[in-house]
Amino acid sequence: MNLVCDTPLTPLSFLGRSSTVWAEKTAMVDDERTLTYGEFGALAQATAKALRGKGVGDGDRVAYLMPNVPEMLVAHFAVPLAGGVLVAINTRLSAQEMRYILEHSGAGVLVAGEGLTQLADEAAAGLDSLHTRVTTAQEPPAGWITYEALLESGPAAADLPWSVDDERKPISVNYTSGTTGRPKGVIFTHRGAYLNALGEVLHSQHTTDSVYLWTLPMFHCNGWCTTWAVTAIGGTHVCLPEVRGEAIWRAIRERGVTHLNAAPTVVTMILNAEEAAPLDAPLRITTAGAPPSPTTIAAMERMGFSIVHLYGLTETYGPYAVCEVQSSWNGLPGVERARLMARQGVGMIQADTVRVVDEDMVDVPADGQTMGEIVMRGNCVMAGYYLDEESTAKAFRGGWFHSGDLGVMHADGYVELRDRAKDVVISGGENISTVEVEQALMSHADVLEAAVVGVPDERWGERPKAFVIARRGTAPTEADLIAHVRQQIAHYKAPREVVVVDELPKTSTGKIQKFVLREKEWAGHATRVQG
Incomplete structure (x- = not known):
């Protein structure tokens, strides 16, 4: 039977x-x-x-x-x-x-x-x-x-029944x-x-005592499915219509917030708000949406935040991978520990594995150097694009969802994002990861945020150019910042220009819109080959 x-x-x-x-x-x-x-x-x-x-x-x-x-x-x-x-x-x-x-x-x-x-x-x-x-x-x-x-x-x-037939x-x-x-x-x-909501409960460590602050828009991937996750465990939702440093810190102190989700740029805003101060009680920040720099992660830990670093896209219900923190990392120097925690990691418990593949769908060597495209599949990958069979078929070629993100696979099985395929700077035939250059800039004590894009170059086709926001009360010079980057990474990857700006174009979730910067730089020039 x-x-x-x-x-x-x-x-x-x-x-x-x-x-x-x-x-x-x-x-x-x-x-x-x-x-x-x-x-x-x-x-x-x-x-x-x-x-x-x-x-x-x-x-x-x-x-x-x-x-x-x-x-x-x-x-x-x-x-x-x-x-x-x-x-x-x-x-x-x-x-x-x-x-x-x-x-x-x-x-x-x-x-x-x-x-x-x-x-x-x-x-x-x-x-x-x-x-x-x-x-x-x-x-x-x-x-x-x-x-x-x-x-x-x-x-x-x-x-009505709290159920569905399919x-x-x-x-x-x-x-x-x-x-x-x-x-x-x-x-x-x-x-x-x-399934994604249950994964959020597990990896962000929600309990019935969770007090979750809505700094992430609910309209973005249904709030990374946290709308459903916090409800599942019986936690408390603290609704926040406007994401401002003052309002966030007031809610943290008055509401007893234990959890929040935010993109790295929003985390930076929280850390550098005038109201910021070391925490009196534990607060877990789940961050995703862009690769957080090791500098940002180290600053979060110093202020008392515990960190869950996730990775994903809208097409994967938001978070799909998590940087699982190993106990063996605890004894490492702060900079090295932060560098490991900045990696995108492995598939979440409800998801499938994460692969990094070449153009023939063959896994790249797990050497932490060879770049390929990050692909995913499983329960937490979209059912497809609504009314768009052609784009759906293209996204799922080879039976895996193609993220459009370029990364490397480390020997321990952890994936590290190097760039969006469209953001990689190809200078004289060499691929330059804008994320790598941004993280080098962020390691400078006077840099609050950074964005790097490819700009036209008569000799090399294109080259990296940086835009940074300086910390309050500082005035870093272009020469100083360029010299700092050259101490961190190969000279050919360093930008020749670094522009200090008051703000960077961002999405509603705090992700920097590099295409806005790039389009201004390429106006009047031939169309950039990689888009």
Whole structure:
């Protein structure tokens, strides 16, 4: 007899469980509200029923345009509970970029935060697919209804089940940044989101006592699936609409924050805020989105933060690999330990292995020198690009997802990211890793942040140029910085120009937008071969 008693995996079950087991425990807080897990579950149910009342059915897309507020967290459960697919839109996009996402996804409902309705109206003007617009503002503009009115419109019906019939159904579509073309809609499934969330619980070491501060946007890879992870373990979400140093440090001290996620540039902002001071209690920072420099890691540890370094992409539900810290590293000098911790590491516990391969899909030697492309597969790789079979097939050629990231494999099985393929500087036939040059610059005591891009060169085709932000109260010279880099790495890799700037172009998650710097440098020149 072959009896099958399993159930499809879905993050919905996390809130179903926590709303019962932790019914009276604080689930989320912001400056105005506190909700228990029982109230969280009830609000998700009410929102889901209301969305169904507005016509949302199986597979229908529901767009949310919001910062990190409770309604955005609720959406991660309410939309799939209604049978829909969540499309969380970056609040920093232009109206034109938002319009493309709304049109491509075919969203029928748009829920926007207070202060975002005018931008949303501009983005959605004339879209026939969009039939319902909801706002958290108390006084909605014409054509909009309030969030309260949405809830009141919901039918009186029994609670919806915290389950799905097919774990491979889409739970969300997350759009890429589109820096080299139109944004692509990355399909997350219930199964992948469930497993990635559990991986986050394990590697970031969340418990029911976790107090998680939302410094990472929920619209970015569904907050690296932490929307579901912290809920699964019954931790407390601290919603933070604006990421500012003062607000972060106030929340750390007043809310007793134990965990937060952030890109390295956001970590740098936290460390260098005027309010920064050594911690009174342990706080774990999970960082990803760009390679953190050993200098940043060492500074984090000195201030008392414990570090989880992850690596991944939107196409891998956010984090896919983790730099597992070995006990043997504890006795190493600080600089050497930080260098090892800056590597991207190995596949997370819920993921598959990470490979570094050549153009023929053959693994490169594990010598820490030979570069190849990082490829991945398994439970936590996207189901594909929404309505884009050609791009999906290209991304999965050879049966593995091609990241577009170049890295090396070390003898201990740890991967180290060297660059994005499009960012590598090819100077006189030599490949120069911009990450390596940036880390050399960051090791200078006066450098707060650095970005390196390839610029035109008549003799070599292109060469590296650096842009840096200096620490407060310092004034590093170009000659000093160039000399410092030449002491760290080969002379031919060092930039001839280092420009000190007040700010660097960044995404909403704090990742430096090198393409913006590069496009300015290449304006009026022949198109760069590697893009």
